[in-house]
Amino acid sequence: MKIHNLNQLNRRAVGCLLGISVFGLAVCGPAYAAETIKIGSVLSITGPASFLGDPEDRTLKLYVDKINAAGGVAGKKIELVVYDDGGDANKARTFATRLIEDDKVVAMVGGSTTGTTMAMIPAFEEAKVPFISLAGAIEVVDPVRKYVFKTPHTDKMACEKIFENLKQRSFTKVAMISGTDGFGASMRAQCLKVAGDYGIQIVAEETYGPRDTDMTAQLTKIKGTAGVQAVVNPGFGQGPAIVTRNYAQLGMSGTPLYQSHGVASKSFIELAGPAADGVRLPAAALLVGDKLPDSDPQKKVVVEYKQAYEASAKQPVSTFGGHAYDGLFILVDAIKGANSADSGKVRDEIEKTKGFVGTGGIVTMSPTDHLGLDLSAFRMLEIKGGDWTLIQPGS
Amino acid sequence: MRHWRREFSRRHIDIGGRYASMSEFLQFFFSGLTVGAVYALVALGFTLIYNASDVVNFAQGEFVMLGGMVTVFASAAGVPLPLAALIAICVAVAVGLLLYWLAIAPARGASAVSIIIITIGASIFLKGGAQVAFDKQFHKLPSFSGDAPIDVLGASILPQSFWVLGGTLAAVLILYVFLEKTLVGKAVLATSANRLAARLVGINTATIMALAFGGSAAIGAIAGILVTPITLTSYDVGTMMALKGFAAAMLGGMGNPLGAVVGGLLLGLLETLGAGYVSSTYKDGFAFVMILVILFAMPQGLLGRRTVDRV
Amino acid sequence: MTTLLNNRYAILAALAVVIAVLPFTFPSNYYLRVASLVWVSAFAAIGLNVLMGKAGQVSLGHAAFFGIGAYSAAIGPAHLGLPSWASLAIGACISGLLAYFVGRPILRLKGHYLAIATLGFGVLIALVITTESRWTGGPDGMPVAKLTVFGWRIGTAYAWYWLSAAFLLVGAWIALNLDDTPTGRAFLALHDSEVAARVVGIDVAALKLRAFVIAAVYASIAGSLLAMMNGFVNPDLAGFQHSVELVTMVVLGGLGSIVGSIVGAAVLVVLPQALTVFQEYENLMLGFIIIVSMVFMRDGIVPMISKLIARAR
Structure with a gap:
């Protein structure tokens, strides 16, 4: 096992060197980190959809830091790998392969637009890696695909x-x-x-x-x-x-x-x-958090998120960042529930999400519903x- | 009494119908003129640089972006609007000069397409810089004289539209006076007509080219400042501006300042009239089809110079 | 080395060796994916280089043909029940015919007027693809059926690596051999002086048109390959940005140099992947690198290198 790892590292080093000599550039990812759970994200941080990707990016980084500061998930720290696709679906597709094949992430929370999400779906379905999309269109979850979920309302x-x-x-x-x-x-x-x-x-x-x-x-x-x-x-x-x-x-x-x-x-x-x-x-309730009655189950979550986001990002909260918050915590809960970083087990747990209180609404998924929100959200x-x-x- | 009223209202509706179609046209027309004035300013920037140096500057749209964004951020920092606008123009001019000295001048003698790629690189660079220096949000500026629309024969026109149209007119006039009435301006014209001859009569063509980049940046920035209260701005508005401005410059005939203005206004009108009377989905397509048709008929644009191949 | 860059069999052999050796150095399939993208982009760039480098005509709307190829591979199997291979071929035919008919009036325009006309053409095609959502899935694109050859489904990263590399080798071979044909020699004359070429009796208009059609067919095939490789298409592939990217590949690598097109494609595909670690500063760096390389290598990377080597001798 150890030898195998070493061998892989060597091959990576050789790959980098050849990458440098042939392409004139390094295409080397970060080296292996052992005791972390890797979560991937491809977002449109720049480009025409940056107003979606930018708050999503800030939200994910903010909360991964918070989770790690509090001791991580199931004793392991989360390592977040974010790539910016610039709104380009073809680039997103390549980054999807990179997350799956090179970074070997457990799951992915990302896909700012429907265009980039739809381009990445085949890669995640084939690799059997769960993908929680942040895109709006209904076609992301209809028809239901085994490994694809989403958090925003359709x-x-x-x-x-x-x-x-x-x-x-x-x-x-x-x-x-x-x-x-x-x-x-x-x-x-x-x-x-x-x-x-x-x-x-x-x-x-x-x-x-x-x-x-x-x-x-x-x-x-x-x-x-x-x-x-x-x-x-x-x-x-x-x-x-x-x-x-x-x-x-x-x-x-x-x-x-x-x-x-x-x-x-x-x-x-x-x-x-x-x-x-x-x-x-x-x-979503997020925009009117402070105006919700105290009895509203979402009130606590949305007020806390709004305060944390606005304090760190210095810009008004948007529901787009909220979708990333929901995606991240549905995933974290699933990893906790599975008590494992195995993609297959995590997928099963995501599907079992029940009564999750997020910024977008109260999420209850099922094998036939990978969104889990209704009109009341x-x-x-x-x-x-x-x-x-x-x-x-x-x- | 009731009869009379019914009669009156019917007549009113009748007149209203005709009145509506006329006011509709005027609405399209003024919208097109406003949009087109901005294209015209961008096209003018293209023309100025092209005349002095034969360079087609695809970073022209970035000057528009800088004009808007610097004004937004300066005025957000508490600088009064006129001063903020002045700062924005100065920043754009500085960027224009740096673009010339650091990227265009060292590549003198490279092929036209190589220089186009350099300006495209500059456009990506400036956009990337703006995204770091400012942010990725959309921003607005307050209108210069309020938001209450003015009624012109049934069409509602924003006061800011008159600022845009007036600003464009002023820029064109100033440029005209500069080129025709001042010595430096005449040197620019001489350089554009024949660079070698200009150098022989003692014109420092490098200075002239730098001047053209600076002036073109200023025009772009002015366009950005004038139009931001209507169209909003962000770090990446430049690409679309460059595309439309280039199309306008070619439509009018590259190298002719008057052509740039005509091309810009015409393109703006084609878009809004296309959206109004043809199809809003295919309005950009309609504009480009018209450009293609005009170029097939007049391969040098509407007011372009006829050129002869020299062996 | 200079001889290597000039001898076409040496070029092809060197390319084949690089293609054969590369996969053994890759630590993961992700690198295969990036390399396959390089081969496909290089294929399109080589075609465009015939138009730009050999015939001296610019096209700022070339992604339109790329998009037509990509959408043919998507629409053929999905709406018309055609096999993927046939769709690729049909896409290439449509692109070629379209180039033939559009090229006639457009190529009469010169320089920047040609640039804006091709740009307009590209915008039109992209607009149609975005709008006619019944066929194309609209702005969000549509899925593409996997390619099957004799019942064997091409899906793995390895399969796509070899397939795209094979296409690139054939494409490069054809483009390199063009130089020896009468067409190729006529291109040379045209490139030196259009007037002189006309004087010696070359039908300049027909020649430009031929280059335009060749470039369109190359782009279309590359588009079909990318569509089948990705399993998904969207209108960005036909957009203005992609057109600019293709032109940049050709110019950065070196106008007229086939090896240059491959190098240019490699740089533009690999750069964003490498620069992504700089996050916010990615575009700043990308623009800077493009400016610096064009200022210091104004003829492009490969011509610059061969000049340096020649000088060293």
Whole structure:
């Protein structure tokens, strides 16, 4: 066994040397560390989805340090290996192989976007390594794949939550303006699919590109469509902020505007400014932690996370970082439950997650449900006076 | 009475319909003009550098980013907005000069495509630097004169749009006066017309090129400052700006400042009119199809110089 | 060494030796994956080098053909029930035909006008791929069926290493042999002076078009290979960034040098993997390295090395 290890180390050294001589560069990972549990993460820390990957990265590092300071998991320290895919699915796929083959991680918490997640899934399924994704789209867990889980609410749930609210206000004619990035396109498709269930008719549909800076043309067309009672904007990043500002510019604020859970961070309110007033959106309890009643089981978790994150990152908390928090602790609990760092056993334990209180909701997974959240995990919020408020059910 | 009212409201709706289509067009038009003015400024930056040095500078968008981001961070640090904007322009000019002295000048004589790769490297470098020096969030600036939209024949226009349009006009005029009326400006024109001849009459072409990089950086930064209150900014807005600015410069005819302005405005209009009347999903495609069609018909762009191959 | 860089059989032999020896030095399959990526990217870069290095025409939209190849490998088996091999071939044909018809008007443009026209073409193709989600899965992409050859499923990292390396060897061999054909000699004349080439009776337009089609077919095949290797495609493969990356590979390695394209591809594939340890500073370093290498090796890495060796003699 020892000899085998030595041999492997030698081969690694030779590989590095040849890597240097042939490619002109070293492609050497860190050497073996014996008594740690390795958790991998591929995140979009830079690039167009950095507003997802950046808080996820900060959250994982913050809490792995905390866990290790408190003695680690089952007596072992956690070693976190993070790679930045820059939002590029092809790069993410290579880093997935690197985590599996080179770093030999027990499990992975990562995959900021649906695009990078879907590209990495084949690698993890084949290697039988559990993968807890932080991406939004429902296709990550539907159909269920043995080794793939996810923590964020699905885009389908967001549509349902919005439509439920529209139905309560007896609105039926709705216009939709969606981003053409992965998030917007996927949510748009889900919304079109479930609209009928709520008696909602989509009477106008517009899109905008991920880097567009002006959506007045699209909104003007919606404004000119007769009978629009509400507008829904599936999108994330800066796009929805610009939509919201243009919306106010065109004097459309009389018609209710619904954003998605893709804008669930304070920076949206900051960017959209006074135009954000009156905008509604479905979001996790995290955003309104301090406004939750004390009886709410999530209150303790979300308030603690918010304080810890904002103290360390010096920026407002977002639900995106919260998804990483949930993923990390579902995994840590599973490792504790399995009392082992064996990928297969950890996978079985993740699937048995029951009543886990996270920032996104209360998670109960099963062999047929690798998300474990229901609609109650979403709260309908309205922005008032530059802050989130919980709206009363039925209004 | 009731009859009269019904009659009135019907007429009103009728007029409203026609009025709506006109105001819709105006809305598209002004939006396109605002977006296009920014493209025009970026294209002008491309043109200035291209004229002086034959370099196509793909880091041009980074100057726009610097203009916006430095202003945001300086004013967040408590510097008054006008001063913050001035600091941003100075930073961009410094970066432009360093880009020329450290990366472009040492590579003199390399092929055009090699120099393009250098500027692409510079763009990646500056973006990477901004991500470390600032952050990866989106930021905004307050509008210079409020957010209350102005009604122009039914179209709602932000006061900031007039700042952008006015700023573009001012930049173009200043550049024109500089090039045509000052000695240094004439030296730039001479250098762009024939570098060897310029050197023979005693023009220091290296200084002229440095000047072009500095001036181009300033124009880019001004564009970034003017437009950030409308479009928001972040460390990576430069790539898209460079792409659109380059397209605008080529559409107008590379090397012609007037062409850059025309190309920029036209590109902005094509995008918003495409989004308004064709399809918002394919609006970028619509703009590029039009560019291709124009280039097939006029291979030197709208206002480009005809060139003759010399053997 | 200079002779080695100039003799095409020596180049191919050296390449074959490197390919054969490398796997024995790799500590894990991850290195196989990186090497396979290098071979596939190099394959595309070699094709683009025929257009840029030999015919002297720039393309800033070349990833479009890469994307067409990749999506052919995805759509063929998924929507049309075609075998993967056939999809690869069909993708190459579509790319070649498209290049032929688009190339005619586009290649009349010169210099930067050609750059913007190819860029626009690339943006259009990427836009279609992103938008027509019924076929392509939209911005999030779609899965690709595994490649099977005679009932043998190519899935392991080793299998892909050898397959991509075999493609690279054949691709390099064809590109190297081009020099000896009348087309190759005409390219040489065109590269020296377009006017002179025209004067001696070379059909310059047809020649450029041929280079464009060759480059498109290479890129398309590389795209299909990558798609099948990854088991997944997404629109980034056809995007502007990827086009720029391909051009950078060619120029950094050395315009006109086949070995250069392989070196350029290796650098651009391996660099991000190596620089990832610098985390936040990764892009800063990447940009810096590109600037410095182009300033000091303005003709590219491989021509620079052979010049140095020639001078040492």
